[in-house]
Amino acid sequence: xxxxxxxxxxILFFYFIEFLDSISIGYEKADRQKIxxxxxxxxxxxxxxxxxxxxxxGMGKEFVSKxxxxxxxxxxxxxxxxxxxxxxIGLSGAGxxxxxxxxxxxxKPTSGAVLFDGIDxxxxxxxxxxxxxxxxxxxxxxxxxxxxxxxLQNICFPMEIAGFSKKEAKxxxxxxxxxxxxxxxxxxxxxxxxxxxxxxxxxxxALATNPKVLLCDEATSALDPTTTRSILSLLKEINQKLGxxxxxxxxxMSVIEEICNRVAIIDxxxxxxxxxxxxxxxxxxxKIAKQLVxxxxxxxxxxxxxxxxRIIFDGRTSFEPVIANMIxxxxxxxxxxxxxxxxxxxxxxxxxxxxxxxEESSRKKIYNYLNTNKITYEEVx
Amino acid sequence: MWSEATxxxxxxGILESFYMIFLSSFIAYIIGLPLGVLLxxxxxxxxxxxxxxxxxxxxxxxxIRSVPFIILLIAVMPFTRAIVGTSIGPNGVxxxxxxxxxxxxxxxxxxxxxxxxxxxxxxxxxxxxxxxxIIFKVxxxxxxxxxxxxxxIAVTTILSYSAMAGIVGGGGLGDIAIRxxxxxxxxxxxxxxxxxxxxxxxxxxxxxxxWSKRSDKRIH
Ligand SMILES: Nc1ncnc2c1ncn2[C@@H]1O[C@H](COP(=O)(O)OP(=O)(O)OP(=O)(O)O)[C@@H](O)[C@H]1O
Ligand SMILES: [Mg+2]
Numbered sequence: 001x002x003x004x005x006x007x008x009x010x011i012l013f014f015y016f017i018e019f020l021d022s023i024s025i026g027y028e029k030a031d032r033q034k035i036x037x038x039x040x041x042x043x044x045x046x047x048x049x050x051x052x053x054x055x056x057x058g059m060g061k062e063f064v065s066k067x068x069x070x071x072x073x074x075x076x077x078x079x080x081x082x083x084x085x086x087x088x089i090g091l092s093g094a095g096x097x098x099x100x101x102x103x104x105x106x107x108k109p110t111s112g113a114v115l116f117d118g119i120d121x122x123x124x125x126x127x128x129x130x131x132x133x134x135x136x137x138x139x140x141x142x143x144x145x146x147x148x149x150x151x152l153q154n155i156c157f158p159m160e161i162a163g164f165s166k167k168e169a170k171x172x173x174x175x176x177x178x179x180x181x182x183x184x185x186x187x188x189x190x191x192x193x194x195x196x197x198x199x200x201x202x203x204x205x206a207l208a209t210n211p212k213v214l215l216c217d218e219a220t221s222a223l224d225p226t227t228t229r230s231i232l233s234l235l236k237e238i239n240q241k242l243g244x245x246x247x248x249x250x251x252x253m254s255v256i257e258e259i260c261n262r263v264a265i266i267d268x269x270x271x272x273x274x275x276x277x278x279x280x281x282x283x284x285x286x287k288i289a290k291q292l293v294x295x296x297x298x299x300x301x302x303x304x305x306x307x308x309x310r311i312i313f314d315g316r317t318s319f320e321p322v323i324a325n326m327i328x329x330x331x332x333x334x335x336x337x338x339x340x341x342x343x344x345x346x347x348x349x350x351x352x353x354x355x356x357x358x359e360e361s362s363r364k365k366i367y368n369y370l371n372t373n374k375i376t377y378e379e380v381x
Numbered sequence: 382m383w384s385e386a387t388x389x390x391x392x393x394g395i396l397e398s399f400y401m402i403f404l405s406s407f408i409a410y411i412i413g414l415p416l417g418v419l420l421x422x423x424x425x426x427x428x429x430x431x432x433x434x435x436x437x438x439x440x441x442x443x444x445i446r447s448v449p450f451i452i453l454l455i456a457v458m459p460f461t462r463a464i465v466g467t468s469i470g471p472n473g474v475x476x477x478x479x480x481x482x483x484x485x486x487x488x489x490x491x492x493x494x495x496x497x498x499x500x501x502x503x504x505x506x507x508x509x510x511x512x513x514x515i516i517f518k519v520x521x522x523x524x525x526x527x528x529x530x531x532x533x534i535a536v537t538t539i540l541s542y543s544a545m546a547g548i549v550g551g552g553g554l555g556d557i558a559i560r561x562x563x564x565x566x567x568x569x570x571x572x573x574x575x576x577x578x579x580x581x582x583x584x585x586x587x588x589x590x591x592w593s594k595r596s597d598k599r600i601h
Contacts, residue, residue: 104507106503106506106507129509130509130510130511131509132509133506133507133508133509134508134509136507137507137508138504138507138508140500140503140504142498142500144498144500144501144503144504145501145504146501146519146522146523147498147501147523147598147599148522148523148525148526148596148597148598148599149522149598150598157505157508157518158508158509160518161505161508161509161510161514161518162508162509189598189599190598191598191599191600202504209508215507
C-alpha cells in the first residue's frame with residue numbers, strides 16, 4: 001500500500017519536472033530561432049549570441065602508472081560557444097586527443113570541471129552521463145565504423161542505443177545518408193567504401209541522435225587533400241544549417257584556416273594561445289603559434305642580404321597590390337624572398353618576406369609607405 | 382566384410398560421440414562465453430574494469446586448464462557421479478568435458494573479443510552506450526567471424542578429449558578404438574574409428590572456416 005503511494009508521488013513528481021523542463025526548453029528554442037532569423041536577415045554569417053556550450057574550467061588530466069606520471073593536460077580554461085566552429089591545434093603529443101576525450105568524459109579529468117550546456121559532467125550519475133553523450137557526436141581519424149554492419153545499420157547504431165524504434169531509426173538513417181550524399185551506399189559495408197565515404201558515414205552516424213556538439217579528432221588526417229576539403233565543407237554546412245557546435249582537433253593549420261572561427265593552440269599540455277583565427281594568423285604571439293603559422297619559413301635565415309622585412313597580411317590590405325604600389329611609389333626595387341598567403345573567408349592572410357635595398361634612404365621611404373598605409377610589418381634579422 | 386554387429390557398434394559409437402561433443406560443447410559455451418566476456422570487460426583496460434575479479438577469474442581459468450584432461454577426468458568422478466548418477470558412458474564423460482573445455486572456451490572467446498578494434502568500442506562509448514550494449518551490439522557481433530573459428534577449434538578439441546575418455550569406458554568412437562585396438566589388438570576396427578575421427582575433425586574445422594568466412598563482411 002505504502003509502496004504504491006510512494007510510486008504515485010514519484011511519478012507525479014517526475015511529470016512535474018518534465019513539465020518544467022519542457023517550458024524552459026520551449027522558451028529557449030523560440031529565442032534561439034529568433035536569433036537565427038535575425039542573423040540570417042542581417043546577413044551575419046555565424047551565430048554570435050555567445051551562449052557557452054562547453055566550458056573547461058581549470059581542467060587537468062594526469063595519467064598515473066606504477067613507473068611514472070604523465071601530465072597530459074594542465075590548467076585548461078576554455079569556453080566554446082554555441083554555433084561556433086572551434087579549432088584545437090598542437091603538435092603530436094600535445095594533449096589534443098586527451099582534451100577532446102575529456103570533453104565527453106571518455107577520459108575523466110583529474111582536476112577542474114567540464115560544463116556541457118551549463119551542467120557539470122563530473123557531478124552526473126553514470127546513467128545521465130551516458131544520456132549526455134548522446135548529445136555529443138564524435139568522429140575519428142580512423143572512422144571507427146562497425147565493420148560487420150552496413151552503412152545504413154551503422155547510422156542506426158547510435159539510435160538503437162538511444163532507444164529509437166527500429167522503423168524510426170531506419171527512416172532517419174536514410175535521411176542522413178542523403179545529407180552526406182551517399183544514398184546509394186546504404187547497403188555497402190565499410191570495407192567497400194573509400195576513406196572519404198567512410199568518414200561521411202561516420203558523420204551521418206554522429207548526427208543521428210541530434211547532437212548539440214560534434215567533436216572531430218583528426219577527422220581528416222587520414223584523407224587526401226581533395227577529400228579533406230570536401231569533408232571540411234560538409235562540416236561547415238552542418239554547422240551552418242543545423243547550428244551544431246563543431247570542435248575540430250587537428251595538427252594541420254590548413255584545417256583551422258579552412259573552417260574555424262576561433263582556435264586554441266595547445267603546447268606541452270597547456271593552452272598557449274586562444275583567439276579568432278584571423279587574429280592568431282595575422283599576429284601569432286606565442287612561440288608555438290609562430291612556429292605553426294610560419295611553418296614554411298624555416299630556411300629564411302639562409303637568405304642573403306642584410307635588410308629583410310616581414311609584411312603581414314591581416315585581411316585588410318590584401319586586395320590592394322601592396323607590393324607593386326610600394327615599388328612604384330618609393331621607386332625602389334625589392335626582392336621577394338618568401339611568400340605564403342592564404343584565402344580565409346574571402347580575405348587573404350599570410351606573410352611575405354622581402355629584401356630591402358641597401359641604401360638607407362630607399363629603406364626609409366619603404367618604411368614610411370608601410371606606416372602610412374597601416375601595413376603590419378617587422379624587421380627580420 | 383564385417384558382421385552386422387560391428388557395423389552397428391561403430392554407428393552407435395558415432396552417435397554417442399556426436400551426443401557427447403555437442404551436448405558438452407553447448408553447455409561449455411553457456412559457461413565459457415560469459416566467462417570470456419567477463420575476462421575482457423573486467424580487464425584493467427576493459428569497458429567495466431574490475432581488476433580483482435579479473436585476476437581471480439584468470440587464476441581459476443588457468444588452474445583448471447593446467448590440469449591434464451585425463452587426470453581431471455578421474456579426479457572429478459565423484460562429482461560426476463553425484464550429478465548424473467554415473468561416471469562411465471557418454472553421460473559420465475560430458476561432465477568432465479564441460480569442466481575442462483569451459484575455461485578453454487573462455488580463453489578462445491577472450492582472444493576473439495580482444496581482436497575488436499579499440500576505436501570502435503570508443504566510438505560506441507562516445508555515443509553513450511552502456512557496457513551491456515557494447516557487449517551485445519559491438520563486441521560479440523564484431524567478433525563473430527573470429528568467435529566462429531574459435532567455436533570450430535573448441536569443438537574439435539572437445540572431440541579429441543572425448544576420444545581420450547575411452548580409457549575410462551566413456552563410450553563413443555574413442556572407447557571403441559581403445560577397446561579393440563589397445564586391448565584386443567583388432568587393429569582394423571581401431572583404424573576405421575580413427576579415420577572416422579579424423580574425418581569428423583576435418584569436417585567440423587572446414588565447416589567452421591566456411592561459416593566464418595561467409596559471415597565476415599570485412600573481405601569481399
Ligand atoms: N591512456 C594513457 N596513459 C598514459 N599516458 C597517456 C594516455 N593517453 C595519452 N597519454 C599521454 O598524454 C600525452 C598527450 O597525448 P594525446 O594523445 O592527447 O596527444 P595528441 O595531442 O592527441 O597527439 P597526436 O597528435 O599524436 O594524436 C602524451 O604524452 C601521451 O603519451
Ligand atoms: Mg591525438
